[in-house]
Amino acid sequence: MTFPAHLFRPVGERIGLFVLDGLGGLPHPEQGQTELEAAHTPNMDALAGRSSLGRVQLLPPGMTPGSGPGHLSLFGIDPLELEFGRGLLEALGSDYALEAGQIAARGNFCTVDGEGLVQDRRAGRPSDEECRRLCAKVTEQVSIDGVSVELIPGKQHRFTWIITAGDLGAQVNDNDPQVTGKSALPFRGQNATSETTAAIATEWLAKAQQCLADEAIANSALLRGFSTRPHVPGFAEKYHLHAAALAVYPMYRGVARLVGMQPRDAGRGLDDQVAAVKAAIAEDFDFIFVHHKDPDTAGHSGDFAAKVAAIEAFDQAIPGFLESGLDVIAITGDHSTPTIMEEHSWHPVPLLVHSKRALPQPEATFGERACMQGDVGTIRGPELMPLLLAHANRLDKFGA
């Protein structure tokens, strides 16, 4: 369901969206409480009794979101409607939001023998530092007329390959043969603009091989997942919001950039984020996305106590966030990461929306089972933004 664009007001109150990564959990097998229920969270519990509560379902029942789709869903985009190339994900993960006219691909340094057969698809897994050296060397020495080529180093053999030229298509095959002992595949484009991309990739690879000829191991490269920037309406265009992103980890800044948020320095964690929210408000941002990674990390480790502690640390920052001048405060997750599963799950995430237009249940606390009984019910991810805009008095009524 598309929200009629004319309902979004250009003015209104300030919204803070606090995403506790992997917030949702499942009961501890012995004591029966979830991580959030077990955590000592006096500030969020007090807030819950003055807030609307509910749950957010990021994807259809049973479908578990990765972090990218989870955030996109919260940001108002149905991830299933979006074409998501691997190259785009790599670029976002490097805090790089593709622009129109750019193509990204996932790159591997690799080893080829004298006959051009791939001997090692990962070039012996070089160190991150070695990867940075190789990327810098190729970026410096390889040039193509009329095309800008950028290599963003990743972990070990991985890099993101980004080209900027005129009208480029992304319907280009991977050249990775997937097995060793074979040649890399030639690049072919499936239409005219993709042929242009394929020709650039071919020329770049030949020149990169010349540049890397003196390397003992990493003497060639493989490219896959050619992607363009998907058409995603930005927060300014879609919601009339001037939006900032305060995320410590690059992946989340990348996804925020994709929807037109402006990353600001989030420092190293919650204390810095409290200060950064105040700074962003001083900069006149009217939507501020704050990302807190630690609950997810603890969930993946299967460490119940660590996830509880990560939630409690966030709770300690609540007074600072409350003082900062935000009118609407939403607290939720991008997916569940139950410690008993040690991975993401499909379970809907708890949601708290604090504003002067909330319908609280005064005895409520913030937890999975309390949120099931909340006034918001269970909404789909892309329904969250309109709800927050409504709480911020940023939506006109529909019809007379």
Add this chain to the structure above:
Amino acid sequence: MTFPAHLFRPVGERIGLFVLDGLGGLPHPEQGQTELEAAHTPNMDALAGRSSLGRVQLLPPGMTPGSGPGHLSLFGIDPLELEFGRGLLEALGSDYALEAGQIAARGNFCTVDGEGLVQDRRAGRPSDEECRRLCAKVTEQVSIDGVSVELIPGKQHRFTWIITAGDLGAQVNDNDPQVTGKSALPFRGQNATSETTAAIATEWLAKAQQCLADEAIANSALLRGFSTRPHVPGFAEKYHLHAAALAVYPMYRGVARLVGMQPRDAGRGLDDQVAAVKAAIAEDFDFIFVHHKDPDTAGHSGDFAAKVAAIEAFDQAIPGFLESGLDVIAITGDHSTPTIMEEHSWHPVPLLVHSKRALPQPEATFGERACMQGDVGTIRGPELMPLLLAHANRLDKFGA
């Protein structure tokens, strides 16, 4: 919404889907509890406190499903998207799943006079035994070159007419004039392959009339609802599940066959079904559908106590099912059959999903109103299968 096919894992845990036919009910006018709430179900109540609860809505609000559509919805197919010929329903009801290249129609034996005018559209409602004799006689004596014709006897004057030949269409009119004193209508096909079917039906009817010329009453036949097998992806193809069906009644085996389940001997009822689940697990089935008919039968009779007893009988079988080696146990209905209505109804059916990934409310019991408060919420029928697959660790996450 289509679930991306690549998310379905080929391996995972074992799922048991227990369908209590017509499970959902409405409160008794005097004591105020539904049949399920009034039933003494210690085993399901104990399970409820360790399970996810919710409700399944088989069709849009207010729309009451027949048994076929109710089961298809549970099996992941939107019944409103499926073309459902009467002939197909008859075939399924006889535990006969049409194959590609087959056509089914609903047949009636009838009586025609010397001028070919239909005098009795039901041939005086012969006994079931008489129907079996007539079907056997026609099947034996009537043959058509290159075509296999099968008559499956039903109740009284009813039979299912199934032909197997090459490429056959089903766009053929009924020949039933609907009133007595008129001739049966000629068969016509609306396209080339349906013309072939019409020609076969015409030839078959002429030969059947010769064969039946010595019968005092049932001397002709009427055919309606020509149907092909609809394109329905099977459980193996769609979900990577090796699925067995344990249903005592042929209709439910037929619907299960349609989605690629393999019927196994379910004996005469619950005790046999407990043994059959164990046998199916020994056969390495990883999805087992168990159908329990009695609650629906009692609901149709308007017999509240009998429906309560039918539910209690199922509850007594729970320990056996729990021991059998299933990892995920789902208990639900294919529709509601409230005894105060004496027929199917549109009310969503209760759902219990037991797995180690559930989010229970420890005080919950299994009943319509407890399920309204459950963590699953109210899901649509076709959303059930993905949820069960998620509980069985058979779904990959979406995106990185």
